[in-house]
Amino acid sequence: MQDLLYFSQQLVNGLTIGSTYALIAIGYTMVYGIIGMINFAHGEIYMIGAYTALIAITGLATLGIAWLPVILLVALICAVIVSSSMGWAVERVAYRPVRGRHRLIPLISAIGMSIFLQNYVHLAQGSRNIGFPALIDGGFRFGAPESFQLSLSYMQITIFITTLVCMTLLSLFISRSRIGRACRAVSQDLGMANLLGIDTNRIISATFVIGASLAAVAGLLLGMYYGSVDPLFGFIAGLKAFTAAVLGGIGSIPGAMLGGLILGVSESMTSGYLSGEYKDVVSFSLLILILLFKPTGLLGKPEVEKI
Amino acid sequence: MTTHNLKHALFCAIVTVVIAYPILGLDLVAQGTQIGLEGATPTTIISIFLAAGIVFLFQLFRDNIMGNLGKLPKLNPLSGREPMPAEKRAKVEAWVLTGIIVLALFWPFVVSRGAVDLATLVLIYIMLALGLNVVVGLAGLLDLGYVAFYAVGAYTFALLYQYFGFTFWMALPIGALLAATFGMVLGFPVLRLRGDYLAIVTLGFGEIIRILLNNWTAVTGGPNGIGGIPDPTLFGMEFGRRVKEEGNTSFHETFGIAYSGEHKVIFLYLIALVLAVITALVIRRLMRMPVGRAWEALREDEIAARSLGLSRTAVKLSAFTIGAFFAGFAGTVFASKQGFISPESFVFLESAIILAIVVLGGMGSQIGVILAAVAVTILPELAREFSDFRMLVFGAAMVLMMVWRPQGLMPMRRIPIALKRQE
Amino acid sequence: MLEVQDLSMRFGGLLAVDGVSLDVQNHEIVSVIGPNGAGKTTVFNCVSGFYKPTGGKILFEGKEVQGKPDYKISRLGMVRTFQHVRLFGQMSVVENLLVAQHRHLNTNLLSGLLKTPDYRSREKRSLDKAAYWLERVGLLELANREAGNLAYGQQRRLEIARCMVTEPKLLMLDEPAAGLNPAETNDLNQLIMSLKEDYNVSVLLIEHDMSLVMDISDRITVINQGRPLASGTPDDVRQNDDVIKAYLGEA
Numbered sequence: 001m002q003d004l005l006y007f008s009q010q011l012v013n014g015l016t017i018g019s020t021y022a023l024i025a026i027g028y029t030m031v032y033g034i035i036g037m038i039n040f041a042h043g044e045i046y047m048i049g050a051y052t053a054l055i056a057i058t059g060l061a062t063l064g065i066a067w068l069p070v071i072l073l074v075a076l077i078c079a080v081i082v083s084s085s086m087g088w089a090v091e092r093v094a095y096r097p098v099r100g101r102h103r104l105i106p107l108i109s110a111i112g113m114s115i116f117l118q119n120y121v122h123l124a125q126g127s128r129n130i131g132f133p134a135l136i137d138g139g140f141r142f143g144a145p146e147s148f149q150l151s152l153s154y155m156q157i158t159i160f161i162t163t164l165v166c167m168t169l170l171s172l173f174i175s176r177s178r179i180g181r182a183c184r185a186v187s188q189d190l191g192m193a194n195l196l197g198i199d200t201n202r203i204i205s206a207t208f209v210i211g212a213s214l215a216a217v218a219g220l221l222l223g224m225y226y227g228s229v230d231p232l233f234g235f236i237a238g239l240k241a242f243t244a245a246v247l248g249g250i251g252s253i254p255g256a257m258l259g260g261l262i263l264g265v266s267e268s269m270t271s272g273y274l275s276g277e278y279k280d281v282v283s284f285s286l287l288i289l290i291l292l293f294k295p296t297g298l299l300g301k302p303e304v305e306k307i
Numbered sequence: 308m309t310t311h312n313l314k315h316a317l318f319c320a321i322v323t324v325v326i327a328y329p330i331l332g333l334d335l336v337a338q339g340t341q342i343g344l345e346g347a348t349p350t351t352i353i354s355i356f357l358a359a360g361i362v363f364l365f366q367l368f369r370d371n372i373m374g375n376l377g378k379l380p381k382l383n384p385l386s387g388r389e390p391m392p393a394e395k396r397a398k399v400e401a402w403v404l405t406g407i408i409v410l411a412l413f414w415p416f417v418v419s420r421g422a423v424d425l426a427t428l429v430l431i432y433i434m435l436a437l438g439l440n441v442v443v444g445l446a447g448l449l450d451l452g453y454v455a456f457y458a459v460g461a462y463t464f465a466l467l468y469q470y471f472g473f474t475f476w477m478a479l480p481i482g483a484l485l486a487a488t489f490g491m492v493l494g495f496p497v498l499r500l501r502g503d504y505l506a507i508v509t510l511g512f513g514e515i516i517r518i519l520l521n522n523w524t525a526v527t528g529g530p531n532g533i534g535g536i537p538d539p540t541l542f543g544m545e546f547g548r549r550v551k552e553e554g555n556t557s558f559h560e561t562f563g564i565a566y567s568g569e570h571k572v573i574f575l576y577l578i579a580l581v582l583a584v585i586t587a588l589v590i591r592r593l594m595r596m597p598v599g600r601a602w603e604a605l606r607e608d609e610i611a612a613r614s615l616g617l618s619r620t621a622v623k624l625s626a627f628t629i630g631a632f633f634a635g636f637a638g639t640v641f642a643s644k645q646g647f648i649s650p651e652s653f654v655f656l657e658s659a660i661i662l663a664i665v666v667l668g669g670m671g672s673q674i675g676v677i678l679a680a681v682a683v684t685i686l687p688e689l690a691r692e693f694s695d696f697r698m699l700v701f702g703a704a705m706v707l708m709m710v711w712r713p714q715g716l717m718p719m720r721r722i723p724i725a726l727k728r729q730e
Numbered sequence: 731m732l733e734v735q736d737l738s739m740r741f742g743g744l745l746a747v748d749g750v751s752l753d754v755q756n757h758e759i760v761s762v763i764g765p766n767g768a769g770k771t772t773v774f775n776c777v778s779g780f781y782k783p784t785g786g787k788i789l790f791e792g793k794e795v796q797g798k799p800d801y802k803i804s805r806l807g808m809v810r811t812f813q814h815v816r817l818f819g820q821m822s823v824v825e826n827l828l829v830a831q832h833r834h835l836n837t838n839l840l841s842g843l844l845k846t847p848d849y850r851s852r853e854k855r856s857l858d859k860a861a862y863w864l865e866r867v868g869l870l871e872l873a874n875r876e877a878g879n880l881a882y883g884q885q886r887r888l889e890i891a892r893c894m895v896t897e898p899k900l901l902m903l904d905e906p907a908a909g910l911n912p913a914e915t916n917d918l919n920q921l922i923m924s925l926k927e928d929y930n931v932s933v934l935l936i937e938h939d940m941s942l943v944m945d946i947s948d949r950i951t952v953i954n955q956g957r958p959l960a961s962g963t964p965d966d967v968r969q970n971d972d973v974i975k976a977y978l979g980e981a
Contacts, residue, residue: 038503048330055333058344078329085325097710103502104449105713108666111451111659112705119699124331235655239514242507277522284511291504292496589843596842597828597835600821604829607818614778614812615830615896616804721822723874726861 005143005150010272011265016156016225018264019163023218024241025248025256026170027087027211033187033251034207035099040110041090043238044117045212049083049219050229051121054132068135072220079216086117087212088205096201114235122231129230132223159221166214167257174253179206187251236280240267243287249300258298316366323359331355411580415573423569423576425688427644430579431637432680434586436664437673438633441590443662444670444719445599446626447606449506451658452493452513456486456631458520458653460638465533465648466526475539475643483635490631494624513658521650532649536642538571539578546571579640586633587673593629594673595722602626603671656698663705669715679716731756731932732777732808732900737786737796739772739956746772748956749786754900759926759933761943763967764953765976770936771813773953774904777934778810779803790900805833807899811889811906819878823869823888826877827860830892863891867921883914890921900932901925907939915942922946944968952976 024046031039056078060071094113098106139153174180185193186203194200222237223229240263248259266286267279290297332352334345346352365372415423435457442450463482467473473481493512497505520527527533538546544558558570593599601622604612613619642648660683668679687697708715732754739747747769754760762770776783779800788796795803818826835856836842841849864870867887872880877888886906893901903922907915923946925931937943943950943964950967952959960970967973 032503036503038507051335052329055329055335055344058335059333062344082325082329085322089322089326094706094710098713101713104443104447104666104670105709107449107503107506108662109706109709111662112702112709114702115656115659115698116702116706119696119702121330123695123699125335130335239507239510243511246504246507275522277518281515281518284515287511288496288508291500291508295500295504592843593839596839597832597837598839598842600825600829601832601837603821603825604818607820608816610780611812611816611818612829613800614780614804614810614816615892616801616833617829618801719820721820721825721874721876724822724824724857726824726857726864726870726873 002148005148006272009148009150010268012150012152012156013272014265014268015261016159016264017268018244018261019159020218020222020225020260021237021241021244021263022257022260023163023166023214023221024237025245025260026214026253027208028238028242029245029248029250029253029256030183030207030211032245034183034204035095035190037095037103037106038110038242039090039095039208039211040107040238041094041113041117042087042211042215043234043236043241044114044121045083045087045090045234046215046219046237046241047229047231047234048086048117048121049079049212049216050132050223050234051125051219052082052216053079053220053223054130054229057133057135071135076217076220079220080213083212083216083219084209087208087215090117091205091208096204114238118231118235125231127231129228129233132227132229134227135224155225159225162217162221166217167253170210170214170253173210179203183207240283243283246287246297247290249297252297252299255297255299262298312367316363319366320359320363323362324355327355327358328352408580408584412577415576420569420572423572424644425685427572427576427579427640429681429684430576430583431641431644432661432664432684433583433677434579434633434637434640435661436668436676436680437583437586437590438630438637439661440630440665440668440671440673440676441593441602441633442626442630443665444672444676445594445606446602446623448497448623448626449502450509450627450630451506451655451662452509452511452516453630453634453661454653454655454658455493455513455516456489456634457638457641457657458516458650459486459489459631460635461642461648461652462520462527462533462638463635464639464642465536468536469533475537475639479636479639482639483632486635486638487628487632490627490629490634491624493631494627498620498623510655510658513653513655517650517653517655520653528649530649530651532647532651534647536646536648538575538643538646541574546574575640575644579644582636582640586636587677590629590633591673598622598625660701663701666705666713667708667715669717669719671719672715672717675715675717675719731791732934733787733789734773734777735787735789737773737776737783737788739769739776739781740784746956747776747783750951750953750956750958751786752951752958752961754932754934756932757926757930758948759922759935759946761935761937761947761950762953763937763940763943763950764959766938767955768953769956770953771904772956774810774902774934774936777803778808778902804896807897808902809893809896809898809900810902811886811893811904813904813908815882815885815889817877817880817885817888817892819876821877822874823877823880824857824860824864824873826888826892827863827895828856830895831856831859834897859895863895866894867891882909883911886910886914886918887921890925894925894929894931898931900934902934904936905938906935907937907942915939918942919946 024042027042027045028039031037031042053075056075057071060074065071090113094109095106098109134155136155136158139151139156142150142152174183182193182198182203183206185196185198186200190200241260244259244263245256246259247262248255248257263283263286266282270279270282332346332355336343336345415426435453439450439453442448442453460482463485464473464475464478467478467481493509497508500508521530523529540546541558544556546558601612601617604617605619605622609619612622641652664679664683665676667683668677669675687694734750734752737747737750738745750769750773752760752762762773764770772781775781776796777788779795779798779802782797786796787794790803790806790808795806818829821829834852836846836849836852861870864873867890869884869888869891872884877885880888890903890906906922907918910918919942922933922935926933935943935947947964949962950964951961952967952973954976959976960967960973
């Protein structure tokens, strides 16, 4: 029973963190699906979302507002607005001018942007990590008090539900709305979409904004879950999220979800049964293995190289 | 200007405020155990709105501004002149290079120790950048984990010394060869990957190496690293005040001169100089050989290269291996220079810096890369007061270069080849 | 020399090539024609090793080569050009030709670094060959120009020269006349004929320009929608009803 509880705990933790990877991964997968480049700075967008949420929460606390739903809502809205604006600006400044050139160029521009944003926040807010209040406390406990107890916190449940809601909304948006249809058209054939009168620039900007918004949600959630933020934590999260996107099949939104969950569970299993130190090694190794044996990912479509 | 332009300009200005004000304008400060929010200084707020204003005006008048920029007279006074004929150019280059090398040989004896130390660091980065130039600039393979080979070189020396007492000269070739082996090992999994995926996998590889070094405490000392790495000796003569190893003599005693801390710094600098020159010459030679042409063909058009019988495997592996080899050189020198190494020196940021050097210098161009290495290493030292902004400016510079001049400061030029008319 | 038996190529649900057979003898020019999208380039890609065919056999000089990788097939003596010119744009014209001779050169690193006699003689030979072919296609003056800076017609000629420098047995040209004006097409005509006559190279050709095809081909194969439609001498094909129905109404 003990072992089952322990295993379940790792599973729960893994699914939790996996959901957040999925939220961030969507940003990568949508951008890659539409313009074929890795938005290296996406992890920083997530980090900025977390910081903004914290600033909003702190601001509200100073104003004396204590009602939880309001705090969360305001923090969410602020984070989404700032992150989306940042995502939009990054695309206009660093990616649009170099679109279509030899592939190394947008990638290096992206890396430069990532470094810039990390240091922007570092200089503005300091490099040490800042505590994030755990606004949602408590949870369920299963199992006898004397031995190992499986804990399922309200925060974790919140994360699951939020991710599910976001995914559903996004899928509906992509399949039903006009912009969503346009996104799919542009991701299949940019040139054709242009000829059909779709304003591809606006659609591309929209993609960045959507991805950034989801990253902001993840920022708020993970900030609360982990209890702290620092300027560099976006980088490693971004890398993991990218791994998740590739794992699930880059360009595929359900793939991002699947990839995120698989990655999260693998990490927490490694953490729980081997050692926490090596969980990053496991993530990267998973990435390398997937790219070696099934580069299109689990749910991706096989690509045929046009000669 | 149309209303559309006005709306757009307004929008951009608002975005500027949105992305700047919360992060810059509201500081999170610790107040006891709680976090509080502090409004920013008036200067910051004013600068934010000033920036927004500038963005607004720029977007409003963008077409005019860009048009006028294009009409500016060329800033380069030499750009109008005819390029020099090939042989004369080669001769001038040879003289200039010889002059520089001679200068570099004698210069350390007349400047301060700190300057020589810095110069050694510059030479290390030159080696790294030239090595990465092979992989990224010539072969077009975006390697974001290059720092791993650098680490292999450094740790090889440190470990060989710690466990077997190897000296610098013994460790140098071993470190370089081991780094080259790692290069080959990394090359295999990435053979079929396209540009972006290749970048991420190499990044992952670099991180894996760093994490392993950080956690394998029993062997590598973990986060504390390995210390006590010796300086290189000259035919058994050590450069310290007292001899550390049995059987060695001391440099200053052998020559009857007073001990000075400068000796070993200058000696290491000279070694680094020799190694850097070797690196540059060897790579220059390779560029003119079939292997170098194969790298460039791979970069230009892999499919065409394959259609001509070039084996993608062989070409990619050779690029990775040779690039990594020179990183091994640099690593060994670095270990000796610092006397102590830890995983801290081999983070992804280092790979990014070396990559930036290659890109800023002009991918493929050795001279451009060398100049960029000098600039990137020295400029932060000169602007010491702004060191906080160093990385910020660095990131911005990368973006700027890509947008404005992606071919780098000194783009690679083709080597003219004289052909005889065939009868 | 080249025998393609019942070739088929399937991409997921799409059967792009279905049962195509053709052959090229020594000292022969064979053209493959058909409406756009008929699968001609796919056939090329299968034969040259860029795609792994899902069915059928390809024999080169009697040995089976289907499924072999592209660079190995190239080394056997089958070289090809591409629908959209693929040059090494940032390398100079002559460097393009030197790279193509890679397997004739001494690629040993030490030999190169030490400039051994064998290395040097091979380099010289490759330079001479490059010069010869540049002159043959009229690009010798542009030897040190970046390949990407050439005019379109010049780029096409360079691509062919680059193939010839590898001393191939079979030259596969994918729409070599695309985008050329009538004068250039005429020159191309002469060039391809000369390759067959003077250098003993067989040519397999995809083309839409009917005058070129009818002029120089020894035999023609027609493909429509991935399936073989007709095959024979230019006269045979010209009079074939199916072919005429399919698309030969154009000049």
